[in-house]
Structure formats: C-alpha cells, structure tokens
Amino acid sequence: MNRYLERSAIPSSYVHLLYDYLAERGLDGERALGQKRPATSARPGRFPVFEWSQLLQRAARQLDDPLLGLHLGQSISPRHLGIMGYVILACGNLGAALERLEHYQRLIYDVNPMHRQFDRDYVTLSWGSEMGRPGPLVDETAIVALLQFCRNMCNQPRLSPQRVDFINPRPQDIVPYEEWFGCEVNFDQSATRLVFPMAVLEQTLDSANPDLAAVLEAQAQELLKQLPDENTSGLLGEVMQLIQQTLPTGHCSAEAVAARLHLSPRHLQRKLHAEGSSFRELLRASREQLARHYLDDPQLQLSEIAALLGYSEQSAFTRSFRQWTTLTPTDYRRKRG
Known part of the structure; x- marks a missing residue:
C-alpha cells in the first residue's frame, strides 16, 4: 500500500453514500460490509481512502456488480x-x-x-x-x-x-x-x-x-x-520538498535528492516505486505546482519562473507547461487575471 494513500482520506459523510445505496436495495450495510456505519455529526470525521476502497470492493462482490x-x-x-x-x-x-x-x-x-x-x-x-x-x-x-x-x-x-x-x-x-x-x-x-x-x-x-x-x-x-499538511510527511512529501528546494539551483536530480536522504539513487527509485510513484512523476508534479503558484505573481517574469523551476531556457518551460495544461504560461496568466 502506498504510504501516501494510507494517510489520504475522505469525509465520513461521503461513506454514507454506500450505506444509503445498500439500504435502498434492501441490504443491511453493516452486515454486508462487516463494518459499522460512520457516526453522523455536525463535524464529520475523516475516513481512510484505502478502507473506502475495500468497502467498495466488498459491496461490489455482495451486489455482484x-x-x-x-x-x-x-x-x-x-x-x-x-x-x-x-x-x-x-x-x-x-x-x-x-x-x-x-x-x-x-x-x-x-x-x-x-x-x-x-x-x-x-x-x-x-x-x-x-x-x-x-x-x-x-x-x-x-x-x-x-x-x-x-x-x-x-x-x-x-x-x-x-x-x-x-x-x-x-x-x-x-x-x-x-x-x-x-x-x-x-x-x-x-x-x-x-x-x-x-x-x-x-x-x-x-x-x-x-x-x-x-x-x-x-x-x-x-x-x-x-488538515495535516499534505507535503510535510512521508517519503513522497520529503522528496517533493527537496525537489522544490533544489530546482532553483539548476541541479535537481534523483542523484542529488537521494544524497540528501542518504540513499543511493537506485534505492530511492525502488522506495518511490513501492509508494506507487517515481522521481520523474514527483519532479513533474512539483514543477507544475510551483509554476501555477509563480504565475499568480505578476511581478515575476517568465524567464525568472523558468529559472526558479530549474529550466535553462524559457522555451523549455513553455513546452512543459503546455503539456501540463494545454496553455502557454502567458495564456494561463491571462485567463487567471
């Protein structure tokens, strides 16, 4: 199980969707799923996503659906x-x-x-x-x-x-x-x-x-x-933080990040794979996240943003951003503004 998914959650009120659905079909949800229905309150709690996935799988088997x-x-x-x-x-x-x-x-x-x-x-x-x-x-x-x-x-x-x-x-x-x-x-x-x-x-x-x-x-x-900070715990969060710290240097790489974590690059990649991710995916996600944030600042020039994201040329940043969003950075900024 990906450790990030182990921490991920949905509101417990959303889980009632499944219990209500089963009740409409004449089934006792707690008996069918082997788990008590989440309590109803004015401030519903959080329900782990991996448990939600398991409940859905049990319900699909019970309903043969x-x-x-x-x-x-x-x-x-x-x-x-x-x-x-x-x-x-x-x-x-x-x-x-x-x-x-x-x-x-x-x-x-x-x-x-x-x-x-x-x-x-x-x-x-x-x-x-x-x-x-x-x-x-x-x-x-x-x-x-x-x-x-x-x-x-x-x-x-x-x-x-x-x-x-x-x-x-x-x-x-x-x-x-x-x-x-x-x-x-x-x-x-x-x-x-x-x-x-x-x-x-x-x-x-x-x-x-x-x-x-x-x-x-x-x-x-x-x-x-x-909510807990989504970027401050777990290996994926650590790697994304280190990527964001090293991008402006122009030397962000799996080797550099692995060294900061006292791991070999191969060991880091294996650990990320076990989490359901990869260094390349986290690098892309970090760059896209930061790019959107920087583009909301009208004081930053596109060339400066490209450098902050570790690109040697503005054109490379533009190509990547179009792959992420189908827009150029200029068009994105115009639509946001």
Missing part, C-alpha cells in the same frame, strides 16, 4: 459531501462551483489534487497519479458523483462532458459508461479527466446564495486549515 462505481455515484446528494456540498450549491454558476471545488478539494477527496485547465473552447478537470492510485471503484464513484452533482445543481439531467478519461485499465464493456456519460470515454490514459465545453461554466445554479456562500466558505477554510 462490477459497475458499482458507475451506479453508486449517481445517488450523490449534498449531505454526502458535508459542508462542501452546500458551499458548492450556494455558488452563482457552475464555473464558480468548480473553482471552489478545486480550492477545497482536500475536504472531499484528499488524494491526488484536481487541476482546472483552460483552452479556447474547453475546460478540463484532471487528476494525476503522483500520489498513488486508489483504484477503479474509487475513481469511478468520484467522477460519476461529480458529474451527477453538476447535473443536479444545474437541473440539467443530460449535461454531458465532451470527453472522459480514466487512468485505470479498460473494462470488458465500456458501453454502459458511454451511455451514462453521453460522450467518448477512454481508459488507460495518463490521467483521469473530465473535459467540458467552456459554455458549461455559465450554467446558473438555482440554489445560488452569495451571503450563505461567504459564511460556509469561512467554515470550509477553517476545516481546511485543520
């Missing part, structure tokens, strides 16, 4: 997402809701971070695998739940993306996925993605309430502060 993720996610409601469900509902339009989701995602799904990427006609929500892969059932439940939530918010039951990608292996039959998503669905991809036409962001929400949104966001911000 390999498409459980596709079916379960459709039963999502705001209460399953805790306070974030209501923060999102109070936004003015779908674009604002997705922006809040990106900012507060760790309150809902604390594994691989979500990124919004824009080009001229589309907005892409993407999740990589640098922090590990929790598995198809976890990913499919989350992506289906997200789209279903969007459909519910907009009162558009047939709202469909332009394309859906999953990082996990292709199942035997993809027709049920294509029928429900209403678009092309790909598997074995480099990342999990939802690609929407840009116009979708303008969809208004009937539940919009700016005053309530401000109050709820303050509560969500407080909850976010209480």
Whole structure:
C-alpha cells in the first residue's frame, strides 16, 4: 500500500453514500460490509481512502456488480459531501462551483489534487497519479458523483462532458459508461479527466446564495486549515520538498535528492516505486505546482519562473507547461487575471 494513500482520506459523510445505496436495495450495510456505519455529526470525521476502497470492493462482490462505481455515484446528494456540498450549491454558476471545488478539494477527496485547465473552447478537470492510485471503484464513484452533482445543481439531467478519461485499465464493456456519460470515454490514459465545453461554466445554479456562500466558505477554510499538511510527511512529501528546494539551483536530480536522504539513487527509485510513484512523476508534479503558484505573481517574469523551476531556457518551460495544461504560461496568466 502506498504510504501516501494510507494517510489520504475522505469525509465520513461521503461513506454514507454506500450505506444509503445498500439500504435502498434492501441490504443491511453493516452486515454486508462487516463494518459499522460512520457516526453522523455536525463535524464529520475523516475516513481512510484505502478502507473506502475495500468497502467498495466488498459491496461490489455482495451486489455482484462490477459497475458499482458507475451506479453508486449517481445517488450523490449534498449531505454526502458535508459542508462542501452546500458551499458548492450556494455558488452563482457552475464555473464558480468548480473553482471552489478545486480550492477545497482536500475536504472531499484528499488524494491526488484536481487541476482546472483552460483552452479556447474547453475546460478540463484532471487528476494525476503522483500520489498513488486508489483504484477503479474509487475513481469511478468520484467522477460519476461529480458529474451527477453538476447535473443536479444545474437541473440539467443530460449535461454531458465532451470527453472522459480514466487512468485505470479498460473494462470488458465500456458501453454502459458511454451511455451514462453521453460522450467518448477512454481508459488507460495518463490521467483521469473530465473535459467540458467552456459554455458549461455559465450554467446558473438555482440554489445560488452569495451571503450563505461567504459564511460556509469561512467554515470550509477553517476545516481546511485543520488538515495535516499534505507535503510535510512521508517519503513522497520529503522528496517533493527537496525537489522544490533544489530546482532553483539548476541541479535537481534523483542523484542529488537521494544524497540528501542518504540513499543511493537506485534505492530511492525502488522506495518511490513501492509508494506507487517515481522521481520523474514527483519532479513533474512539483514543477507544475510551483509554476501555477509563480504565475499568480505578476511581478515575476517568465524567464525568472523558468529559472526558479530549474529550466535553462524559457522555451523549455513553455513546452512543459503546455503539456501540463494545454496553455502557454502567458495564456494561463491571462485567463487567471
């Protein structure tokens, strides 16, 4: 088990989604899953992602349903997402809701971070695998739940993306996925993605309430502060910290980082592989994370950002950034500003 996944969590309110789903089918969730239902409280606790994955696998066997993720996610409601469900509902339009989701995602799904990427006609929500892969059932439940939530918010039951990608292996039959998503669905991809036409962001929400949104966001911000720092514990966090420290020197390498950890490069790579990652993946993730942060600072020139990220030429930084986001750094900055 990837040590990062061992620390990753979802709100316990989200786990109620599965117990509610089983109850609707006449099953006692606690008996079927062999685990007590999480307690309900005003401030729901955190539930380990690896345990969530195990519960989904048990439920899929009990129901004899390999498409459980596709079916379960459709039963999502705001209460399953805790306070974030209501923060999102109070936004003015779908674009604002997705922006809040990106900012507060760790309150809902604390594994691989979500990124919004824009080009001229589309907005892409993407999740990589640098922090590990929790598995198809976890990913499919989350992506289906997200789209279903969007459909519910907009009162558009047939709202469909332009394309859906999953990082996990292709199942035997993809027709049920294509029928429900209403678009092309790909598997074995480099990342999990939802690609929407840009116009979708303008969809208004009937539940919009700016005053309530401000109050709820303050509560969500407080909850976010209480989460453990995602970059300060575990081997992956240590490596990402060292990468970020050494990038500006222009000499960031697996050899340099391994030496700081008193490991051989080969031993470091083996340990990262056991965590479900690699030095190359963490280097890319660190550069992308820092690039987005630096581009939000209008005082930094693109040449300075390239140097801070360890690139010898600005053109190399531009090529990499376009691979990450489909945008040039200039276009990204223009859209953010």
